[in-house]
Amino acid sequence: MPTLTDLSTIRDLCARYDFSLSKGFGQNFIINPGICPRIAEASGLGPGWGALEIGPGIGVLTEQLCRRADKVVSIEVDHRLPPLLAETMAGYDNFKLVLNDVLKVDLKGLLAQEFGDKPVAVCANLPYYITSPILMRLLEEKLPIQNITVMVQKEAAQRLCAAPGTREAGAISYAVAYYAQPKLLFTVQPGSFYPAPSVTSAVIRLDVRPQPPVQLPPEQEKAFFALIRAAFSQRRKTAANAIANGLSLPKAKVLAALEAAGLDQRARPEQLTLEQYAALQRALQSIDNRT
Incomplete structure (x- = not known):
């Protein structure tokens, strides 16, 4: 079995299959042999588990997942890769390739069909x-997955894992914290990839929560996240001004909701916690119900 992190092996495979890396797909192959075993281990995969991989590339991480999980299903959008993967993954009968766009495929149906009742972890080197x-x-x-272990740009990793209510947090930080418990595991230098990107990467793990940490009626979730996105769309302003502008609401209504929720009307968007945004959403809904 060839070593898939070896640069000469990668170049040979690409030449034989007339494959060139696509900037459009954000393709950077991992050539540091220590990275993928660490990602696979961090996911907690073992006997009885299923692994869903997004973007297998030539199979560097896929190989490590197949060594640990009962079954690995990899979703790949690049139609040029299946012949290449057929060679690199030929030794693993627990591997299945799904040629599709992860943003379009029926994920709930796929997970049910491929994994049944197995616990599932998601792993990926994301573009x-x-x-x-x-x-x-x-x-x-709200898929039936236990955790998500992915490699992303370091700056994105820090934002994804930032605690709500801190200066580093953005709207995405609140969304992640609502659904999962995030942890930044380790960083990966540009030289670990071919071709080398211009930025440092990082591996994060998101442990999916069985229940959100704040209580909101399901029908209010969409409005709750719209509220947070509006607040952070103008983060240099006060939360009141940003929310009023972003949601086209009278500022007086937003101020009244902040007061009803017991919040500082001069607070900046990043100063409010997840629970405080939930309280603000409930207050806004209460005002709507009275009018």
Whole structure:
């Protein structure tokens, strides 16, 4: 079996299959042999588990997942890769490739069909340009997955793992904290990839929560996240001004809701916690119900 992190092996495979890396797909192959075993171990995979991988590339991480999980299903959007993967993954009968776009495939149906009642972990080396849409789809659909262990751009990793109510947090930090418990595991230098990206990467793990840490009626979740996005759309302003502008609400209504929720009307967006945004959402809904 060839070593898939070996640069000469990668170049040979690419030449034989007339494959060139696509910037459009954000393809950077891992050539540091220590990285993928660490990602696979961090996911907690073992006997009885299923692994869902997004973007297998030539199979560097896939190989490590197959050594640990009962079954590995990899979703790949690049139609040029299946012949190459057929060679690199030929030794693993617990591997299945699904040629599709992860943002379009029926994930609930796929997980039910492929894994049944097995606990499932998601693993991936995610393209930087599409990190947030993929992670939010995995979380928002409330899929039957235990955790998500992915490599992303370091700056994105720090934002994804930032605690709500801190200066480093953004709207995505609150969304992640609502659905999961995030942890930044380790950083990965540009030289670990071919070709080398211009930025440092980091591996994070999101442990999916069985229940959100704040209580909101399901029908208010959409409005709750719209509220947070509005607040952070103008984070240099007070939360009241940003929310009023972002949601096209009278400022007096937003101020009244902040007062009703017991919150400082001069607070900045990043100063409010997840629970405080939930309280603000409930207060706004209460005002709507009275009018």
